[in-house]
Amino acid sequence: xxxxxxxxxxxLVDSPDAxxxxxxxxxxxxxxxxxxxxxxxxxxxGKHGRTAQSIRTILSAASAKHKKRAVLEIVE
Amino acid sequence: MQxxxxxxxxxxxxxxLACRQLDATPEQLAVEIxxxxxxxxxxxxxxxxxxxxxxxxxxxxxxxxxxxxxxxQDILASIADRIQPGATVQMETRDGEIFYTISSDGxxxxxxxHGQTLEAIQYLLNKIRLSKFRELPHIQVDCEAYRARHFESxxxxxxxxxxxxxxxxxxxxxxxxxxxxxxxxxxxxxxDTELTTWSKGSGALKKVIIAPRQSVQA
Numbered sequence: 247x248x249x250x251x252x253x254x255x256x257x258l259v260d261s262p263d264a265x266x267x268x269x270x271x272x273x274x275x276x277x278x279x280x281x282x283x284x285x286x287x288x289x290x291x292g293k294h295g296r297t298a299q300s301i302r303t304i305l306s307a308a309s310a311k312h313k314k315r316a317v318l319e320i321v322e
Numbered sequence: 323m324q325x326x327x328x329x330x331x332x333x334x335x336x337x338x339l340a341c342r343q344l345d346a347t348p349e350q351l352a353v354e355i356x357x358x359x360x361x362x363x364x365x366x367x368x369x370x371x372x373x374x375x376x377x378x379x380x381x382x383x384x385x386x387x388x389x390x391x392x393x394x395q396d397i398l399a400s401i402a403d404r405i406q407p408g409a410t411v412q413m414e415t416r417d418g419e420i421f422y423t424i425s426s427d428g429x430x431x432x433x434x435x436h437g438q439t440l441e442a443i444q445y446l447l448n449k450i451r452l453s454k455f456r457e458l459p460h461i462q463v464d465c466e467a468y469r470a471r472h473f474e475s476x477x478x479x480x481x482x483x484x485x486x487x488x489x490x491x492x493x494x495x496x497x498x499x500x501x502x503x504x505x506x507x508x509x510x511x512x513x514d515t516e517l518t519t520w521s522k523g524s525g526a527l528k529k530v531i532i533a534p535r536q537s538v539q540a
Contacts, residue, residue, distance in 0.1 A: 250404040300442035
């Protein structure tokens with residue numbers, strides 16, 4: 247899951263080296279925290295949060311297979 | 323930019339010939355009529371012909387864009403593989419447009435409810451295209467022929483709503499639909515002169531209202 251988010255985030259931003267992804271695992275849900283360079287925050291969120299929404303949609307599709315929910319948090 | 327001047331009996335014929343010479347579809351050509359074809363009878367007597375200049379608007383795919391398309395395909399393949407290991411991606415170019423097809427085990431994991439996962443993947447990939455491969459045109463992502471099936475079901479919906487509106491003699495509304503879906507409804511019912519259609523609402527999702535013409539005028 248972490249790898250998926252990292253890959254998508256790095257493809258979208260201008261400074262891929264600044265992308266940091268960490269996972270906090272819970273019993274049923276794991277929270278994936280995404281940090282990007284300040285200038286790239288807008289690219290990850292998108293107009294009306296559409297890009298963030300798309301990443302979350304893909305994440306929930308991917309996590310459905312693992313019978314475990316994954317939640318994406320974009321950390322400033 | 324490629325350009326040719328063609329002479330033929332009719333303008334239509336000249337355009338067809340131009341397409342063949344430039345290896346393009348009629349939509350890709352900018353046509354300028356240099357000399358109008360006279361009427362059928364006149365041309366028979368005068369021997370005058372139609373003359374057009376056709377210019378190819380989109381350059382034929384070159385190696386640079388082909389390479390970019392290939393790299394974008396690799397990115398999509400990497401994403402697909404991370405969603406479901408073993409999934410692969412094929413690329414196809416039709417009329418200068420790029421189509422990617424994801425192949426998986428057929429579980430519909432890439433499609434999602436109402437195609438929302440497929441929409442999300444396509445949206446993100448176009449975002450990546452705009453940031454890294456600006457030279458590429460808009461791309462479409464498909465999986466298990468979902469797009470074709472969805473198109474059929476939207477046409478079916480349009481026809482069903484059309485029947486309903488005529489039977490009732492009053493306007494009917496669809497569920498809120500995406501811009502692309504609304505377009506299919508409008509285009510399907512455009513040729514029906516008894517009906518008129520328009521969109522209602524705000525934001526990305528709007529309803530389509532299908533109404534018999536009399537009910538609107540009254």
